[in-house]
Amino acid sequence: MDTKINIAIDGHSSCGKGTLAKNIAKELGYLFIDSGAMYRAVTLYLLNEGISLEELNDDPAILGNIKIDFVLNPEKKFFETYLNQVNVEHEIRNMRVSKYVSPVSTLKVVRDFLVKKQQEIGQNKGVVMDGRDIGSVVFPDAELKLFITASLKERTLRRFSDLKNVSMEEIERNLDQRDYDDSNREENPLVQSKDAILIDNTNLSKKEQLELILGYCNKVILG
Ligand code: DC
Numbered sequence: 001m002d003t004k005i006n007i008a009i010d011g012h013s014s015c016g017k018g019t020l021a022k023n024i025a026k027e028l029g030y031l032f033i034d035s036g037a038m039y040r041a042v043t044l045y046l047l048n049e050g051i052s053l054e055e056l057n058d059d060p061a062i063l064g065n066i067k068i069d070f071v072l073n074p075e076k077k078f079f080e081t082y083l084n085q086v087n088v089e090h091e092i093r094n095m096r097v098s099k100y101v102s103p104v105s106t107l108k109v110v111r112d113f114l115v116k117k118q119q120e121i122g123q124n125k126g127v128v129m130d131g132r133d134i135g136s137v138v139f140p141d142a143e144l145k146l147f148i149t150a151s152l153k154e155r156t157l158r159r160f161s162d163l164k165n166v167s168m169e170e171i172e173r174n175l176d177q178r179d180y181d182d183s184n185r186e187e188n189p190l191v192q193s194k195d196a197i198l199i200d201n202t203n204l205s206k207k208e209q210l211e212l213i214l215g216y217c218n219k220v221i222l223g
Helices: 017-028 035-049 053-058 060-065 095-105 108-122 134-138 152-162 168-184 206-222
Strands: 006-011 031-034 068-073 078-083 127-131 144-149 197-200
Touching (some): 006 017, 017 031, 031 035, 035 068, 035 095, 060 108, 127 134, 144 206, 152 168
Parallel strands (some): 144 197
């Protein structure tokens, strides 16, 4: 019957897992949460306030000043990220934030703060969350775990078509560095959980991926 599950989607930067997660949530009528947007929102806050990583580490109570919400845009029909009541959906995707987000996301105080929020969101099930540690740390009991990847070249090309005024070389360097940082940090590194299904989407269209994954979802939901 209508059993709600949590779906954890992890993988490398810019492999399209956000769009995928968003579409799966739409098809199932589930809530989509972009956990990367939460790390980006914290990063933007620190940049705007001029707060260094050391200062934050020494005074984690600073995080109490950060309120992150996902608000439905009725025209676009998807949720946008708000930082302290301001729509930051576009700003959090720029290179200034992209360059600083990996070091910010290595901090234990930041991870503890955001993981707790993410677990609260997931407690009633019916959530599709994408990130790096969703299957391993945030929802270790998720009924369905997916690990998405694509070649670095393909990911660079996809990101290049989304961004303006940034060279292909700069994008490739940033992705390569983030892959390294995400996989090698001490706190909650990017890992494929043993029970996650691996999907390399280098040669798959968005439609093909969605169909493949909805098949997995239905198998779990319908038993
Ligand atoms: O998914 P994204 O590229 O928007 O994520 C931005 C950064 O946030 C990424 O470099 C790693 C970090 N991140 C993380 O450490 N853990 C998550 N669950 C999600 C993102």
